[in-house]
Amino acid sequence: GQQVMQIPQYQHVQEGEDFTTYCNSSTTLSNIQWYKQRPGGHPVFLIQLVKSGEVKKQKRLTFQFGEAKKNSSLHITATQTTDVGTYFCAGPTSGTYKYIFGTGTRLKVLA
């Protein structure tokens, strides 16, 4: 079946280090979204990418959508303790309304 894998599954970084999580889908996605879930919380929308090759930035966060619309990445520059949480990529598969979520990357930032 359709799968979206994220790597790494876990990442511990020192505060100030950079962090990247990669998202790879077995099928083409209509668009891709990124969500952040704080410990004990619920997923909260960060951004949506629609076009192949699209790059968007939000302050220290850079998001990229692959040319084939099957992969994406999230890069955080100079992590802070407020970045702690699990980051999920997600998207509806082309031609359907089913959402596929990635397996998530849990980020811990050590002060």
Place this chain on the structure above:
Amino acid sequence: EAQVTQNPRYLITVTGKKLTVTCSQNMNHEYMSWYRQDPGLGLRQIYYSMNVEVTDKGDVPEGYKVSRKEKRNFPLILESPSPNQTSLYFCASREDRGGRYGANVLTFGAGSRLTVL
């Protein structure tokens, strides 16, 4: 305040005892969906609904039922819960206007942690 409300937030039950987790949204969204979250597996979609009386299966529908009789409500029903349905459940709603930026954003409820003994 725009929100998705789930109840109960926590529930411990026993195998076979029917239960319903309610979900309500006040944003007039047409699309609603249910997910379960398990360690290492991320969020998996159980069911979704495009509008009133229109529902469809997600990736893991076995053991669950849903109904959409009103636009604002989308309850998740476990007719005969089993221990493998112990999980954290999230309901979400979405404004559905196609590909416009921001229009496909899922708004999640706070979650319902279910334990089936």
